[in-house]
Amino acid sequence: MIPLSHYLIVSAILFGIGTTGVLVRRNLITILLSIEIMLNAVNLTFIAFGRQLGSVDGQIIVFFVMTVAAAEAAVGLAIVIGLFRHRESLNPDAFASLKW
Amino acid sequence: MPETLIFYALSGFAIGASAMVIGQRNPMYSVMMLIASFGALAGLYVQLDAPFVAVAQIIIYAGAIMVLFLFVVMLLNAPKEDGSEWDRSHPLRQPAVVRLGGLLASLLVVQLGWALLSARGLGGGVAAFGDAETVSSVRVLGRVLFSEYVFAFEATSILILVAMVGAVVLARREGEGS
Amino acid sequence: MMDTPFNAVVPMLCVVFAALAVMMAEAFRGRDEQMALGGLGIVGLVGAAVSSMLLWNRNASSFGVIVADNFGLFVTMTLVIVGVLTIMFSSVVVRRDGLPAGEYYALVLFAVVGMIMMATANDLLVIFIALEILSLAVYVLTGIRRDDPRATEAAFKYFLLGAFSSAFFLYGIAFTYGVSGSTRLDRIGAFLAAQSMSDSPLILVAIGMLLVGFAFKISAVPFHMWTPDAYEGAPAVVTGFMSTGVKAAAFAAFTRVFLSAFEPFSVDWAPMIWILAVATMILGTVVGVAQTNVKRMLAYSSIAHGGYLLVGLIAANDVGKAAILFYLLAYAVTNVAAFGVIALLGTRDAANDELRDFSGLWHGRPALAALMTVCLLSLGGLPPTAGFIGKWYIFSAAVSAGYYGLAIIGVLTSVVSVFFYLRVVVMMYMEERDPGLAAPAHVGGVGMVALVASIVVIFYLGVLPTRVLDLAAESISTIF
Numbered sequence: 085m086i087p088l089s090h091y092l093i094v095s096a097i098l099f100g101i102g103t104t105g106v107l108v109r110r111n112l113i114t115i116l117l118s119i120e121i122m123l124n125a126v127n128l129t130f131i132a133f134g135r136q137l138g139s140v141d142g143q144i145i146v147f148f149v150m151t152v153a154a155a156e157a158a159v160g161l162a163i164v165i166g167l168f169r170h171r172e173s174l175n176p177d178a179f180a181s182l183k184w
Numbered sequence: 185m186p187e188t189l190i191f192y193a194l195s196g197f198a199i200g201a202s203a204m205v206i207g208q209r210n211p212m213y214s215v216m217m218l219i220a221s222f223g224a225l226a227g228l229y230v231q232l233d234a235p236f237v238a239v240a241q242i243i244i245y246a247g248a249i250m251v252l253f254l255f256v257v258m259l260l261n262a263p264k265e266d267g268s269e270w271d272r273s274h275p276l277r278q279p280a281v282v283r284l285g286g287l288l289a290s291l292l293v294v295q296l297g298w299a300l301l302s303a304r305g306l307g308g309g310v311a312a313f314g315d316a317e318t319v320s321s322v323r324v325l326g327r328v329l330f331s332e333y334v335f336a337f338e339a340t341s342i343l344i345l346v347a348m349v350g351a352v353v354l355a356r357r358e359g360e361g362s
Numbered sequence: 363m364m365d366t367p368f369n370a371v372v373p374m375l376c377v378v379f380a381a382l383a384v385m386m387a388e389a390f391r392g393r394d395e396q397m398a399l400g401g402l403g404i405v406g407l408v409g410a411a412v413s414s415m416l417l418w419n420r421n422a423s424s425f426g427v428i429v430a431d432n433f434g435l436f437v438t439m440t441l442v443i444v445g446v447l448t449i450m451f452s453s454v455v456v457r458r459d460g461l462p463a464g465e466y467y468a469l470v471l472f473a474v475v476g477m478i479m480m481a482t483a484n485d486l487l488v489i490f491i492a493l494e495i496l497s498l499a500v501y502v503l504t505g506i507r508r509d510d511p512r513a514t515e516a517a518f519k520y521f522l523l524g525a526f527s528s529a530f531f532l533y534g535i536a537f538t539y540g541v542s543g544s545t546r547l548d549r550i551g552a553f554l555a556a557q558s559m560s561d562s563p564l565i566l567v568a569i570g571m572l573l574v575g576f577a578f579k580i581s582a583v584p585f586h587m588w589t590p591d592a593y594e595g596a597p598a599v600v601t602g603f604m605s606t607g608v609k610a611a612a613f614a615a616f617t618r619v620f621l622s623a624f625e626p627f628s629v630d631w632a633p634m635i636w637i638l639a640v641a642t643m644i645l646g647t648v649v650g651v652a653q654t655n656v657k658r659m660l661a662y663s664s665i666a667h668g669g670y671l672l673v674g675l676i677a678a679n680d681v682g683k684a685a686i687l688f689y690l691l692a693y694a695v696t697n698v699a700a701f702g703v704i705a706l707l708g709t710r711d712a713a714n715d716e717l718r719d720f721s722g723l724w725h726g727r728p729a730l731a732a733l734m735t736v737c738l739l740s741l742g743g744l745p746p747t748a749g750f751i752g753k754w755y756i757f758s759a760a761v762s763a764g765y766y767g768l769a770i771i772g773v774l775t776s777v778v779s780v781f782f783y784l785r786v787v788v789m790m791y792m793e794e795r796d797p798g799l800a801a802p803a804h805v806g807g808v809g810m811v812a813l814v815a816s817i818v819v820i821f822y823l824g825v826l827p828t829r830v831l832d833l834a835a836e837s838i839s840t841i842f
Contacts, residue, residue, distance in 0.1 A: 085187075086191045090195075091228070092300055093300065094195040094198070094199065096300075097199055098199060098202055099529075099533060100289070100293065101199070101202045101203055101205075101206060102202070103289060104206060104289075105205065106522070109206055111209075111211055113214070113253065113256070113257055113260075114206060114208070114211055114214050115522060116253070117205055117215065117218050117253065118205070118206055119522075119525045119529060120218065120245075121202050121205060121206075121218065121221070122526075122529035122533075123529055123532065124221075124222065125533075126533050126536050127225070127241075128225060128229075129533065129540065131229055131234050132232060132540075133536065133539055134232075134234075134319070135232045135233060135319060136540070137543050138319060139319070140319060140321075140324055140328050141328065141332075141539070141545070142539065143234050143236065143319075144325065144328060144333050145487055145539070145545070146237050147240065147329070148333075148336055148487060149532065150240065150241075150245065151340050151344065152340075152343065152490070152491065152494050152528075153249060154244065154248065154344075154347075155343050155346070155347035155494065156494070156498070156525050156528075157249050157252060158252065158347045158350075158351045159347050159350045159351055159498050159501055159521065160522075160525065161252060161253070161256045162351040162354035162355040163354055163501065163505055163514065163517050163518045163521055164256065164260070164518070165256065165354070165355045166354050166355065166508060166517070166518075167515065168260050169508075170511040170514055170515075288574075292567075292570070295566065295567055295570065296567055298563065300564075332426070333487075334425060335371075335425035335426075335427050335428060336427070336487050336488050336491055339479060339488060339491045339492065340491060342378065342476075342495055343491060343494055343495045346472045346498050346499050346502075347498055349385070349465055349468055349469060350469065350498055350499065350501070350502035353462060353465045353502055353506060354502060354505055354506075354508065354517075
């Protein structure tokens with residue numbers, strides 16, 4: 085039998101990894117991925133607590149978190165593309181292989 | 185104790201893969217590692233009697249969101265750190281902010297550790313509570329989703345609409361439409 | 363309540379339908395056809411205002427998660443005013459800057475929907491979704507000028523820190539759910555009332571995480587670092603919208619969550635907010651003094667105003683609670699108008715938001731200079747404007763609750779802040795216009811109407827505040 089605290093510790097470690105990634109990395113994509121790690125850590129917390137409480141609420145909240153993550157990713161990636169477009173116009177050699 | 189072994193294997197894998205996501209210089213590998221980490225998490229969800237979420241995790245996260253990431257990585261053709269570096273006045277990279285962030289993070293860890301150690305009712309197997317049948321039933325899940333959470337469900341549709349409009353506005357080519 | 367189960371969401375639905383109508387109208391618009399898309403939006407917002415008035419005092423609730431109590435309705439009215447003023451200013455800016463009109467107005471309206479949802483939600487999950495709706499819309503609005511690299515970069519910064527803070531907020535919700543077994547605020551409150559700290563140390567973690575999430579959204583120090591960049595990079599009219607609407611909605615949810623669900627633990631969170639409030643008031647004012655860009659200066663000013671609002675939250679006595687609502691309204695109208703003036707002064711190619719761009723404005727555009735002066739005096743808290751009454755009530759609430767230190771710091775920082783507001787005023791009246799500068803843009807029509815209307819509101823709230831204060835007091839008493 086695995087106690088709840090083990091799941092919480094795993095999710096806290098994952099959350100910490102995600103936070104570190106956002107603070108330390110400079111790559112735009114990696115930063116967005118780190119935020120995804122954080123959201124997944126939270127999902128694990130929800131499901132573990134939900135199991136402990138014997139209710140399905142935790143799982144349902146996770147579905148909403150997934151939707152929010154997808155929406156955030158879509159907008160975030162669109163902004164990243166915008167950033168790259170400006171950089172491309174500043175330095176055309178950098179992305180010579182790109183066709184818009 | 186195969187159950188315990190599986191738990192440690194899966195969580196070790198998830199943590200290791202996540203650490204490699206932020207340890208990579210190449211975002212392509214980062215995305216791949218994150219998919220692996222999501223797979224391990226899906227395994228943990230199965231252990232927690234949440235098979236439906238586990239499947240959704242694979243299909244939505246690994247299958248859809250990560251493919252979107254891969255698509256953008258390839259579109260931008262920026263495999264290396266320097267190519268997509270974004271350091272101009274990164275709001276999180278000023279020394280004061282980093283120090284403060286470090287302080288807050290360590291405070292958080294201490295607080296969390298203290299809370300986990302001193303909280304009661306966290307020991308004992310998680311699976312001992314409630315009825316595994318009910319918790320893992322998709323039927324119950326659907327009922328609760330469309331009764332208790334129906335407003336949140338509808339609100340999500342607005343959220344997705346906003347994301348759609350927003351992504352189109354931002355990523356559309358210059359001079360198109362308008 | 364024996365009404366239909368949908369009545370509490372009617373204000374929200376009005377705005378949703380307006381946004382959908384704008385999108386449809388844009389889709390079927392001819393190539394060079396002009397359409398009053400903003401007008402459609404205003405119709406929806408007015409519908410929301412009317413339905414809020416009809417719901418007043420009825421304590422309607424829908425789906426168990428949306429409650430149209432007077433508190434939520436008061437904030438809804440504030441948000442509607444912000445939305446209408448923003449759309450009126452935008453109608454000038456959208457045409458001038460060639461922004462995609464349909465998408466722009468739809469996003470503004472969807473953001474208002476998210477704000478109203480956040481102000482009336484009674485469930486942490488719904489608050490989170492509402493927060494995401496308004497945040498995503500505002501990120502996109504920040505970067506809507508795609509030809510401007512600064513705007514895109516501001517959008518990314520805002521997005522990055524916003525998503526980061528949402529993750530913290532969500533983690534806080536997870537712990538709250540784990541401890542109390544629910545995300546509904548009333549159930550959490552009932553559960554926590556029977557608890558003590560030793561029973562559930564995890565609740566302290568939850569409070570801390572939620573606090574971080576809210577502090578980011580209301581840009582309290584030390585979670586403010588995105589604010590100046592995002593406010594400076596965004597188009598001025600969007601800055602006005604997000605510095606007021608987002609802050610009002612986040613503050614409404616903040617107040618509701620902490621004063622209803624987490625009330626039993628106020629001994630534990632009040633000191634944390636005390637520190638936030640002091641740091642926010644001091645840093646916002648001190649750094650604001652050093653700014654030479656008016657938009658950036660107003661960004662720091664809005665940080666400081668968040669600090670004053672936090673004072674009201676700590677001094678959560680009857681006066682303080684009503685003062686929060688009054689202050690939100692006064693601040694929202696004033697700040698939207700101030701950013702409106704900046705937006706109207708800009709041109710397509712130049713933002714004209716540096717301090718020296720305001721030199722001698724009185725000689726070129728006396729009306730605009732006079733209106734801007736009123737806004738700045740109200741932000742500085744000088745009588746007879748709305749800002750004065752708001753500050754007066756906030757600080758007297760702090761004094762009557764025994765928080766003398768907070769009141770003194772608040773008054774001192776207000777005095778210092780008057781300095782940088784007056785600096786702009788002095789620039790406008792005393793200085794000669796720099797001949798190297800282009801003549802200020804001509805402003806007419808809808809923009810001017812919106813400005814005059816907001817000035818009227820500022821003076822009304824400043825001279826005859828009793829009626830609105832009574833409404834605020836009445837509305838806050840319904841929930842706490």
